[in-house]
Amino acid sequence: MFEDIVFNHWLWFVAALALIGFEVALPGVVFLWLAIASAIVGLIVLVLPDMSWEMQFVIFSVLSVVSVFAGRSYLKKHPLETEDTNLNRRGAQYIGHNxxxxxxxxxxxxxxxxxxxxxxxxxxxxxxTGDVVHVTGSDGVILMVAEKLS
Structure with missing residues (x-):
């Protein structure tokens, strides 16, 4: 099946670029790690051009799994910062208001x-109805309130 395809370093570099394109189109920080694995396989094939395509796929598979797990654990320990601390927490922006x-x-x-x-x-x-309340917290789409003391 794969005998007619030339598995050289360019194939892996193009695959890495395609995976980066997928990451841009479908963000989820998974394709990035696969692209890194593909680029590493491309570098290995550049140094060892006689490597069989089966071995290339084995290396790519192992590197993909390792890079995805390493990337996920890194992002868990070092989460991406955002300027909007209430992003995806709409109710939190109303806390402290009347x-x-x-x-x-x-x-x-x-x-x-x-x-x-x-x-x-x-x-x-x-x-x-008409009483002023003070928002003290949020639980999903429900706001927690207390009586506003005059």
Missing amino acids: YTLVSDMENGEGKIKIGDTLWKVRGEFAGK
């Missing part, structure tokens, strides 16, 4: 309106 209830608190739950969005709130008090 809002007006748009519905009575029933069974510890009510609603507030922030911008054009209604947010479900939870608190340990009996608030009425």
Whole structure:
């Protein structure tokens, strides 16, 4: 099957570039490690051009697994920093602010309106529509509130 394909260093370098392209199109920090493994195999084949294609695939497979696990453990220990600490935590940006209830608190739950969005709130008090509440935390899409003391 692979007898007609020439497995030289250029094939591995082009594969590395294609994998980097996949990483850009489908970010997930997996294709990057595969691209590194492909580039290393390309360098090995450049030095040892008579290596069989079977051995090249074995080396690529081993390097891929090793680089993915090494990359994942590195990123777990050194997470990527972001300027927006509340990214993907929309409710966290409202903590510390005051809002007006748009519905009575029933069974510890009510609603507030922030911008054009209604947010479900939870608190340990009996608030009425129009009362001002203070957001103290968030639990997913539910904001935790306390009575705003005047």
